[in-house]
Amino acid sequence: MTASPSINTAEANALASQTAAEIEYIVISRHNQMLANRDGEVADYIPELAKVPADQFGLAVASKTGQIFSAGDAQATFTIQSVSKVYTFAMLLELVGREEVYDLVGVQPSSDPFNTITLDPRTNRPFNPMVNAGAIAVCGRLRQLLGPSAFDEVLKLFSRAAGRPLEVDEKVFESERETGHRNRAIGHLLRAAGVYDLPVDEVLDVYFRQCSIKVNAIDLAVMGATLANLGVNPRNGEDLFGLDAVRDTLSVMFTCGMYDGAGDWASRVGLPAKSGVGGGIMAVVNRQIGIGVFSPRLDEAGNSVRGKMCCIGLSEALGLHAFDAANPGSSFLKGLAKPA
Ligand code: GLU
Numbered sequence: 001m002t003a004s005p006s007i008n009t010a011e012a013n014a015l016a017s018q019t020a021a022e023i024e025y026i027v028i029s030r031h032n033q034m035l036a037n038r039d040g041e042v043a044d045y046i047p048e049l050a051k052v053p054a055d056q057f058g059l060a061v062a063s064k065t066g067q068i069f070s071a072g073d074a075q076a077t078f079t080i081q082s083v084s085k086v087y088t089f090a091m092l093l094e095l096v097g098r099e100e101v102y103d104l105v106g107v108q109p110s111s112d113p114f115n116t117i118t119l120d121p122r123t124n125r126p127f128n129p130m131v132n133a134g135a136i137a138v139c140g141r142l143r144q145l146l147g148p149s150a151f152d153e154v155l156k157l158f159s160r161a162a163g164r165p166l167e168v169d170e171k172v173f174e175s176e177r178e179t180g181h182r183n184r185a186i187g188h189l190l191r192a193a194g195v196y197d198l199p200v201d202e203v204l205d206v207y208f209r210q211c212s213i214k215v216n217a218i219d220l221a222v223m224g225a226t227l228a229n230l231g232v233n234p235r236n237g238e239d240l241f242g243l244d245a246v247r248d249t250l251s252v253m254f255t256c257g258m259y260d261g262a263g264d265w266a267s268r269v270g271l272p273a274k275s276g277v278g279g280g281i282m283a284v285v286n287r288q289i290g291i292g293v294f295s296p297r298l299d300e301a302g303n304s305v306r307g308k309m310c311c312i313g314l315s316e317a318l319g320l321h322a323f324d325a326a327n328p329g330s331s332f333l334k335g336l337a338k339p340a
Contacts, residue, residue, distance in 0.1 A: 023061070024069045030313040031059045031071035040297030040305035043277040048175035049296075052078065052279070057295040058217035059310050062225035064288055066234040070218055077214040078294050079172045081276030082114065084158070084210040085135040086253060087223065091157055092138050093245035095145060104141055104195065105134040107248075109256045114302065117185045124193050130256040130274065133186045139210070140187075140196035140203040151206045155213065161226045162219040163235040173212035180208060211276075217292040220282040224290020250284060254322075261301030261308075269311045270321030281307040285320050 035057065044050035058074035093101050106120055110127035120127045126134035143150045159166045176183075187200035187207075196203065215223075226233045227250060231241030241249070253272035258265040265273060271291075273283035279296030281304055291314060293307035315321050 020067065020069070023067075024071075026314070026317055027059055027061055027069040028071040030310050030317065031057070033313060034295075034306040034309045035072070037306050037309065038297065040299050042279070042296045043298055043302075046172065046175050046179060046277070048169075048172045049079070049278060052296045054296055056279075057306055058293070060217040060221035060292045061314075062218070062221035062234070062290045062292070064225055064229040064234050066225075068218060068221065070221075073294065074217040074292075076294060077169075077216050078280055078296065079169050079211060079276070079278040080158075080213045080215045080220075080280060081211045081278040082130070082135070083215075083220065083223075083274045083276040083280050083282050084154075084213060085130050085138070086227075086249060086257070086274045086282065087158055087161060088135065088138050088142060088154060088210060089129040089252065090227075090241050090245050090249040091154065092141055093248055094241050096141070098244060098248055101138075101141075101248075105129050105137050107252050107255070109262060111260075114259050115182050115186070117182060117189055119189065119193060125195065126190075128252055128256040130252060132183055133190065136183065136186055136203060136207050137190055137195045139207045140190060140198060143198055143203050143206050144196055151209045154206065154210050157240065158210075158213055158215075158223070160236070160238045161223045161233055161240055162215060163222050163233055163238075164219070166213050166215060166219070168209055169212045169214045173208055176208040176211060177204075180204065183207065215280065215292075217280070217294045220280055220292025220294070221290045222292075224282045224284045224292060226290070227284045228286055228288055228290050230287070250286060253284070259302040261299070261303050264301075265303070265308070265311075269308070269315045270323055271311065271315060273311065275303045275307065277302060279304045279307065281311065283311050286322075288320075 042054045056073045056076045058072045060070040060074045062068050105126045108127050115132045126137050128134050231246045232239045250272040257274040271283045275281045281293045283291040293310050295304045295306035299305050
């Protein structure tokens with residue numbers, strides 16, 4: 001059996017020796033390769049997002065042993081936007097278990113845009129938790145369970161997963177609140193469907209705030225590594241999610257995480273991932289690493305152009321694709337588990 005031609009075995013072998021310098025080299029070189037790319041457009045349907053400097057570009061990898069490798073603007077902050085949907089979904093799974101969550105929201109990819117004002121006609125529930133309707137339904141249940149402190153609990157959990165105290169970008173929050181009429185319509189649709197019985201604005205307050213949490217590429221990498229590390233943040237040892245919640249979350253990221261580009265992503269990158277309109281992408285190599293990328297110019301599917309290219313580059317160079325025939329990533333990145 002020969003290795004897939006897409007895998008750069010020289011780099012894979014270099015990484016097999018697991019020196020931090022070599023891993024740093026791969027991360028930096030993938031970042032450099034994409035630096036000149038100016039394709040795509042910054043999201044502007046939330047007015048405050050249009051003001052983000054379009055050229056920012058950070059890449060970070062966090063291993064399950066807590067090592068961090070980064071390049072470029074890896075500490076530049078941006079709003080997490082839809083990447084937050086991953087963590088509120090996992091949070092609810094952890095709180096009430098799979099059956100109750102699956103009663104609330106499906107796990108079916110939808111061919112509609114992320115902000116479509118529809119439910120799955122078969123179930124009268126949102127298609128999946130990665131589209132707005134699903135994420136708002138999850139928010140509604142969190143709000144119902146946790147009361148007015150729901151958002152504080154969300155922020156606390158996100159901070160524990162990132163390994164540092166996170167904050168809300170109040171300007172983006174206000175901007176979303178003022179202009180989020182589609183999300184408000186979805187909120188009312190959910191209430192009419194009996195998904196929750198709460199004032200819609202109370203639910204959307206949590207949703208808009210969760211989308212406005214400020215993170216950087218390193219935060220996303222660590223949050224991804226927490227999922228990769230079976231729910232335990234490898235940096236601070238915080239045990240956040242059980243195995244069932246991690247498995248269910250990674251599964252829905254794999255099938256539904258990348259907007260209308262989910263199929264192309266699954267085939268070219270082969271990793272569970274979630275993107276946001278702020279330009280962030282979080283990808284997970286199960287039991288090995290988390291990847292965080294930030295670059296605000298988006299492609300037609302709504303995914304960061306440079307972010308996607310970086311993930312394709314890392315996946316090819318390191319053999320990270322879940323179904324790669326040779327998949328050297330599975331073995332050599334395990335070496336990262338060894339003490340330095
Ligand atoms: N807050 C954004 C919205 O609901 C999130 C969109 C996204 O990142 O997909 O429109």
